[in-house]
Amino acid sequence: MSNKDQLKAELADMPPAQSGRKPRKERRALADIRQENVTHIISTAERLFAEKGFSGTTLAAIAEVANLPKANVLYYFHNKAGLYQAVLDHILLVWMDDMKSMTEDVHPKEALRNYILAKVQQSKEYPHASKIFATEVIHGAENIRELLGGKLKQQFLDTCRVIRSWIAKGWMDPINPEHLLFMLWSSTQTYADFSAQITTLLGKADMADEEYENAVELITRVVLKGCGIRTV
Amino acid sequence: MSNKDQLKAELADMPPAQSGRKPRKERRALADIRQENVTHIISTAERLFAEKGFSGTTLAAIAEVANLPKANVLYYFHNKAGLYQAVLDHILLVWMDDMKSMTEDVHPKEALRNYILAKVQQSKEYPHASKIFATEVIHGAENIRELLGGKLKQQFLDTCRVIRSWIAKGWMDPINPEHLLFMLWSSTQTYADFSAQITTLLGKADMADEEYENAVELITRVVLKGCGIRTV
DNA sequence: CCACCTTCTGACCAAATGGTCAGAAGGTGG
DNA sequence: CCACCTTCTGACCATTTGGTCAGAAGGTGG
Numbered sequence: 001m002s003n004k005d006q007l008k009a010e011l012a013d014m015p016p017a018q019s020g021r022k023p024r025k026e027r028r029a030l031a032d033i034r035q036e037n038v039t040h041i042i043s044t045a046e047r048l049f050a051e052k053g054f055s056g057t058t059l060a061a062i063a064e065v066a067n068l069p070k071a072n073v074l075y076y077f078h079n080k081a082g083l084y085q086a087v088l089d090h091i092l093l094v095w096m097d098d099m100k101s102m103t104e105d106v107h108p109k110e111a112l113r114n115y116i117l118a119k120v121q122q123s124k125e126y127p128h129a130s131k132i133f134a135t136e137v138i139h140g141a142e143n144i145r146e147l148l149g150g151k152l153k154q155q156f157l158d159t160c161r162v163i164r165s166w167i168a169k170g171w172m173d174p175i176n177p178e179h180l181l182f183m184l185w186s187s188t189q190t191y192a193d194f195s196a197q198i199t200t201l202l203g204k205a206d207m208a209d210e211e212y213e214n215a216v217e218l219i220t221r222v223v224l225k226g227c228g229i230r231t232v
Numbered sequence: 233m234s235n236k237d238q239l240k241a242e243l244a245d246m247p248p249a250q251s252g253r254k255p256r257k258e259r260r261a262l263a264d265i266r267q268e269n270v271t272h273i274i275s276t277a278e279r280l281f282a283e284k285g286f287s288g289t290t291l292a293a294i295a296e297v298a299n300l301p302k303a304n305v306l307y308y309f310h311n312k313a314g315l316y317q318a319v320l321d322h323i324l325l326v327w328m329d330d331m332k333s334m335t336e337d338v339h340p341k342e343a344l345r346n347y348i349l350a351k352v353q354q355s356k357e358y359p360h361a362s363k364i365f366a367t368e369v370i371h372g373a374e375n376i377r378e379l380l381g382g383k384l385k386q387q388f389l390d391t392c393r394v395i396r397s398w399i400a401k402g403w404m405d406p407i408n409p410e411h412l413l414f415m416l417w418s419s420t421q422t423y424a425d426f427s428a429q430i431t432t433l434l435g436k437a438d439m440a441d442e443e444y445e446n447a448v449e450l451i452t453r454v455v456l457k458g459c460g461i462r463t464v
Numbered sequence: 465c466c467a468c469c470t471t472c473t474g475a476c477c478a479a480a481t482g483g484t485c486a487g488a489a490g491g492t493g494g
Numbered sequence: 495c496c497a498c499c500t501t502c503t504g505a506c507c508a509t510t511t512g513g514t515c516a517g518a519a520g521g522t523g524g
Contacts (some may be wrong), residue, residue: 183422202410
């Protein structure tokens, strides 16, 4: 099971709607209570951190939205920084999954197409994750240094090597793999991070599915043709 | 004189280095004092807001870095929000300048090339501006609603129309102008906003000029060819 | 030199915020 | 049912932070 599937399963498990009420009457097993609350707090915090940033989000706000007393939030996460780190860990699970699908054997025509589709879908399904990640990097990436310089870098270097092999095989033009990846990341993630700008400029209240499709179509077309990858 | 030139001139006027000392002994004309301090405070605040975000930046920190008493900062900007807005205004001056160079008459081969170059240079020269803008949009763009829905949107629509005219002239493939612009913005601004990630992955301490050149070269090549613009 | 500005500043304050804690409430296993 | 966990919570606290203010210091124009 991929990290992303795992996250999806968690989301599905979430208390349905909760709708502001605090049912909390049925007897819950101790073992469940902890996991349930931790998950609930993390996903609430994730939303707020994405909307307001770390410093802009107060524990009181998280507690209120999660419909729990502040002290209870602090019972599970001993301090704000700890909660933030937990949110980051939760998010980063999903982050590098998609790159793995780019391998030497697959023709870039397929591999890049799938990757772009996956990244745009990620922006659509987990916009909070993307926003927190983006804000974190913009502010210096101090809390994700380890990941950036470690697993992500490894993945990045591997993928660059794959792209070079594609070039060597004559499957695409000799372009700079590092910057190509930067281009892919930025142009896909922008649909999560900059959605406020995009919707305003497109004159829509929120991103319709159609626009994500247009995005995938445009990015795929420009990148494939731009890299000299024949698609016929 | 373009907005950007204006900003450059201001930067040049800045007290040279200041180097932590507080000379402030020579007699200064009242008229100068205000403008000088306002500029100095804004540029200091700009750096800190870019690094730590609005809520993460304290007035005390701004005052300390600016080497002024906090009360003095508040003498010029009556509250933190006002200072932030002033910083935003200062930044946004420069923001839309470059798009103006894309017109119907210019062949996209030149126009896009110049635009990409200008945007990457902007990322290099004014990374703080880009970061503040990005964070602002990520967090909902509440403080720049007016600009987004007003002048920027106008400029955006105009430029889309220009691109459509290029397509009508047969100068490029029929691609989606809106999403092409999103792609151009994101892939160029990423060199400011995500510099922490990029330098880490490239294994450099900071962005060398060479990398900006590689970025321009890659983006230009992929976009021009990807849009079916013949460059010979 | 003087009356009148603008600029500057330390001292102060109320509110917000992260975090603590003692003890109540609830679940568990024998 | 009971001793022993874990979970829950209101009350409380120290610190941080944005912001005020009275009055000192500095510049200006006559």
